[in-house]
Amino acid sequence: MNQFFLQQGLSKELELFPHIVEIALKKNNAIRLDSLHATSTNSLRIYYVIDGKFEWILHDQQYILYPGDIAIILPGQKFGSGKGFLDIGTVAWINIKIEKLESGGNMIPGKWSGLSKNESQTIGKILMMNCSMLHIKLKEAGAIIETIKAELLNQHIGFTARVNQLIDELFILITRRLTQQNNSRRDFPQTFLQLEQTLRQRLYYQWTVDEMAALVGLGSTAFSEKVKNFTGFSPLNYLINIRISEAIKLLKRHETSVTDIALETGFYSSQHFSTTFRKLTGFTPSEFRKNNLAKKEI
Amino acid sequence: MECVITIELGTNAVRAFAFDLTGNPIASMKGSYPTFHVEPDYSEQDPEQIFITMLYVLKNLLNEKIRPQKHKVISICFSASMHSVLAVDKNGVPMGNVITWSDNRGKKEAAALNASSSAKKIYTATGTPIHPMSPLIKIAWIKNNDKEKFKKASKFLSLKTYIIQQLTGRYFIDYSLASATGLLNIKTVNWEPDALDYAGIDAAKLPELVPVFHSPGKLLKAYQTSLGLPAGVKIIIGSSDGCLATLGAGVWEEGKATITIEDSGAVRIVGKKVLQDEKQRFFNYLLTKNCYISGGPTNNGGVIFDWFAKQFGEFKNAFDIEHSMELLINEACKVDVGSEGLLFLPYLLGERAPIWNANARGCYFGLNINHNRSHFIRATIEGILYEIYSIGKTLQEHRSIKSLSVNGSFASIPFCAQIIADMFNKPLYVSKSDSIGLGAFLLSAIEMGIYKDLDEAAQTVVLPDNYKPDRQNHSVYNNYFKIFESLSVKLFDEFENISNLQHKKG
Numbered sequence: 001m002n003q004f005f006l007q008q009g010l011s012k013e014l015e016l017f018p019h020i021v022e023i024a025l026k027k028n029n030a031i032r033l034d035s036l037h038a039t040s041t042n043s044l045r046i047y048y049v050i051d052g053k054f055e056w057i058l059h060d061q062q063y064i065l066y067p068g069d070i071a072i073i074l075p076g077q078k079f080g081s082g083k084g085f086l087d088i089g090t091v092a093w094i095n096i097k098i099e100k101l102e103s104g105g106n107m108i109p110g111k112w113s114g115l116s117k118n119e120s121q122t123i124g125k126i127l128m129m130n131c132s133m134l135h136i137k138l139k140e141a142g143a144i145i146e147t148i149k150a151e152l153l154n155q156h157i158g159f160t161a162r163v164n165q166l167i168d169e170l171f172i173l174i175t176r177r178l179t180q181q182n183n184s185r186r187d188f189p190q191t192f193l194q195l196e197q198t199l200r201q202r203l204y205y206q207w208t209v210d211e212m213a214a215l216v217g218l219g220s221t222a223f224s225e226k227v228k229n230f231t232g233f234s235p236l237n238y239l240i241n242i243r244i245s246e247a248i249k250l251l252k253r254h255e256t257s258v259t260d261i262a263l264e265t266g267f268y269s270s271q272h273f274s275t276t277f278r279k280l281t282g283f284t285p286s287e288f289r290k291n292n293l294a295k296k297e298i
Numbered sequence: 299m300e301c302v303i304t305i306e307l308g309t310n311a312v313r314a315f316a317f318d319l320t321g322n323p324i325a326s327m328k329g330s331y332p333t334f335h336v337e338p339d340y341s342e343q344d345p346e347q348i349f350i351t352m353l354y355v356l357k358n359l360l361n362e363k364i365r366p367q368k369h370k371v372i373s374i375c376f377s378a379s380m381h382s383v384l385a386v387d388k389n390g391v392p393m394g395n396v397i398t399w400s401d402n403r404g405k406k407e408a409a410a411l412n413a414s415s416s417a418k419k420i421y422t423a424t425g426t427p428i429h430p431m432s433p434l435i436k437i438a439w440i441k442n443n444d445k446e447k448f449k450k451a452s453k454f455l456s457l458k459t460y461i462i463q464q465l466t467g468r469y470f471i472d473y474s475l476a477s478a479t480g481l482l483n484i485k486t487v488n489w490e491p492d493a494l495d496y497a498g499i500d501a502a503k504l505p506e507l508v509p510v511f512h513s514p515g516k517l518l519k520a521y522q523t524s525l526g527l528p529a530g531v532k533i534i535i536g537s538s539d540g541c542l543a544t545l546g547a548g549v550w551e552e553g554k555a556t557i558t559i560e561d562s563g564a565v566r567i568v569g570k571k572v573l574q575d576e577k578q579r580f581f582n583y584l585l586t587k588n589c590y591i592s593g594g595p596t597n598n599g600g601v602i603f604d605w606f607a608k609q610f611g612e613f614k615n616a617f618d619i620e621h622s623m624e625l626l627i628n629e630a631c632k633v634d635v636g637s638e639g640l641l642f643l644p645y646l647l648g649e650r651a652p653i654w655n656a657n658a659r660g661c662y663f664g665l666n667i668n669h670n671r672s673h674f675i676r677a678t679i680e681g682i683l684y685e686i687y688s689i690g691k692t693l694q695e696h697r698s699i700k701s702l703s704v705n706g707s708f709a710s711i712p713f714c715a716q717i718i719a720d721m722f723n724k725p726l727y728v729s730k731s732d733s734i735g736l737g738a739f740l741l742s743a744i745e746m747g748i749y750k751d752l753d754e755a756a757q758t759v760v761l762p763d764n765y766k767p768d769r770q771n772h773s774v775y776n777n778y779f780k781i782f783e784s785l786s787v788k789l790f791d792e793f794e795n796i797s798n799l800q801h802k803k804g
C-alpha cells in the first residue's frame with residue numbers, strides 16, 4: 001500500500017464528502033520528535049495499525065496496538081502518544097464528522113449515512129458504553145479504508161454511494177466486534193446478568209429490544225428466544241419486572257413522589273406506571289404506598 | 299376440573315405448577331431472577347424482584363393455562379430454597395437484599411463456632427451443620443460486621459416468609475424450613491436458646507413457627523383482584539425444596555435414598571429418627587414432627603459440568619450450551635468406564651459433605667500420555683458422581699440403602715443415571731416430573747384429605763427401577779473410588795495452602 005493523505009478543504013476528492021475530515025495512510029520510517037502529542041478533536045477518528053507497534057494514549061490510558069488493531073477515538077476524546085512522537089510503522093486512519101453523538105449514546109451520523117435512526121442510536125449507545133475500551137482487533141478495517149481510498153481516487157460510477165456505505169460498514173463491524181468481545185458467547189447466564197446490571201443502571205431509559213440484543217451481541221430474534229427460554233419472559237416483560245420491583249422499593253421509602261418514581265423507573269408517564277402496576281399487584285402505586293404507610297402506624 | 303397450584307421459590311427461578319387432584323401436572327410456568335455477587339463470597343437476590351416475578355408467573359399461569367381450561371384453583375402451596383436470610387425494619391421493609399444459601403461471607407463466624415465448645419451441642423440440637431450457609435451464622439455475621447443493620451432489624455426472615463407476608467400480611471415459617479436455619483431445636487420444635495444466644499437475637503426477631511400444612515391466611519384483597527382468584531383459595535405454607543424433592547421422589551421408607559443433582563446436589567434419606575453422626579457431616583431436617591430428612595449436600599454438581607462445557611465444549615451457535623453438552627456426553631460415552639485411570643476431584647467451589655472443606659480445590663489425577671480430550675470429559679462427569687457416591691457411602695455407615703430415586707437436570711441425564719447405578723451398585727429410577735412441585739402437591743393433597751398421611755402420599759409416586767447396576771463396572775469404579783476418597787482427605791494441607799495463595803492473589 002502506498003502512502004496517501006486526503007484532507008477536507010485541500011483535497012478535491014473529498015468535495016462530495018464534507019463529513020470525511022481526513023483519510024490517510026502513513027509509513028513512518030524514522031522517529032520525529034514532537035510529531036504526535038495527545039490532542040482531542042470534534043470528529044470521530046479511527047486508526048488502523050498495518051505494521052509496527054504503536055504505544056498510544058487513548059482516553060488517558062496507555063495502550064499498545066499491534067497490526068490488525070484499531071483504535072476508535074470519539075469526538076472530544078484524547079488521542080496521541082505519551083512520548084510525543086509516532087512510532088515506526090505503518091498506520092492508516094479516517095476522521096469522520098458526526099452530526100451528533102451525545103454522552104447518552106444518542107447518535108445522528110449525518111444525511112450521508114444509510115443507517116436507520118434505531119440502528120444509529122444503538123451504535124451510538126454501544127460506542128458510548130465502551131468509551132474507555134475502544135481498541136479492538138479488526139483486520140477488516142484495513143481493507144475498508146483502502147477501498148474507500150480507491151473509490152475516492154477512481155471515481156467510478158456509484159462511488160459516492162459506495163464510499164458512504166463503506167463508512168457505515170465500518171461502524172457496523174466495530175459495533176458487532178465490540179459486543180462480541182464483551183461476551184464469551186458461551187455463558188448466557190453471565191452475559192444476561194451483565195445486561196441486567198446495565199439495564200438497572202439506566203432504568204429511566206426506554207430500552208428497545210434491538211438495543212438490548214445488540215448489547216449482548218445477538219440478533220433481535222435469537223435474543224428474544226434466548227431470553228424467553230432462560231427467564232420465562234419476553235425481553236420487554238422482563239424489563240417491566242425490574243421496573244416494578246425497583247418502583248416498589250421507592251414506594252416503600254416514602255421519599256420520592258409517585259410521578260418521579262414513574263419516570264425514574266422508565267415508565268412513559270404516571271398513567272402508564274399506574275396501569276401497569278395495578279395490573280400486576282392489584283394496587284395503584286398510591287394505594288400501595290398508603291397501605292405500607294398504614295402498616296407503619298400500627 | 300379442580301386443581302392445586304404449587305409455587306417453588308428456587309435458587310435461580312420461580313416455578314409454578316398446576317396439578318389435577320390425582321397428581322398429574324396439567325400446566326407449568328417459570329420466571330428467573332438473578333443472583334448478585336457484589337463481593338466474591340456474597341450471593342444476594344432482590345426480594346422485590348422475586349416477589350414481582352412470582353406474581354407475574356402466577357398471573358400468566360392463571361390467565362394463559364388455568365382459566366381458558368375452566369380449571370378451579372383449590373389451593374396454593376409453597377416451597378423455597380433453604381438457608382435464606384432477609385432483614386426487615388420495623389415497617390417490614392427489606393433492609394437490602396436477601397442473602398442466599400450459597401453465600402459464604404460467614405466463613406470466620408462458622409470457623410469460630412466450630413472451634414468452640416458449644417458447636418457440638420448446637421449441631422446436635424438443630425440438625426444443621428455449622429457452615430456459612432446456615433442462617434445462624436449469617437445473622438451472627440450481620441451482628442459482627444453490620445452493627446447498624448443488626449440494631450435496626452426488627453425481624454430476620456426467610457425469603458418464603460417475606461413472600462407469603464406480602465401476599466397475606468403475616469409472618470410465618472414452617473418447622474421444615476426453620477429446621478434448616480440452625481436456630482430450631484429439631485426435637486422440641488422450638489427456637490433453640492443456645493443458638494439464639496450465639497446469633498444475638500431473641501425469638502421475637504423470628505417469624506412464628508407453624509406446621510407445613512398451616513394456612514397463613516387469605517390472599518390480600520388486592521391480589522385476589524389482580525390474580526382473579528376467589529377469597530376461598532387456600533394458601534398452604536409448605537416446606538423446603540430439599541424436603542419436598544424427597545417426598546416428591548417417593549422416598550418414604552427405610553432402605554431408599556434420593557439423589558438430586560442440579561447445579562449443586564444432595565443425597566437424602568428419610569427416617570423417624572435423627573441421624574447422629576460423630577463427625578457432624580449430615581443435616582437432619584424436619585418435614586413434620588418426628589419425620590427427619592437426613593443427608594449431605596455437595597456444592598459441585600451440574601455446575602461443574604457447565605463450567606467444563608463453557609471452557610472446553612464446542613459452540614456452533616452463540617450460547618448454545620445444551621448442544622455443546624450433548625456433544626461432550628456423546629464423546630464421554632466412547633471412553634471406557636473409569637476413564638482409563640484419569641480421576642477428577644470436582645471441588646471447584648470448595649466442598650460441603652462429606653469432607654466439609656471450603657478450601658478444597660479441583661484436581662485431575664493420574665494423567666498419562668495416552669489420555670486425550672475424551673478422557674477429560676468422562677473423568678469430569680465421573681468425578682462429580684464419585685463425590686455423590688462418597689456422600690452415599692458415608693450415609694451407608696448409618697443406614698442401609700437398597701435402591702435409589704434420582705432427579706434433577708444433571709442426575710437424570712441417562713448417561714449419568716447409569717453411572718450412579720453402577721457406582722452405588724443399586725437399582726435406581728429417575729423421577730419423571732419435577733419432584734419439588736410434586737412434593738408440594740402431595741402436601742396439599744394430604745391437607746385436603748385425599749391421602750391420609752405422608753406414607754400413603756409418597757407411595758403414589760413410586761416408579762419401577764429403570765436402571766440396573768452392572769457388577770463389572772461397579773468393581774472398576776470401586777477401585778478408582780478408593781483413590782478418589784483418599785485423595786480428597788490426603789490433600790488437606792495442600793488444599794489449604796493453595797487456597798491461601800489464591801486468596802492473596804485475589
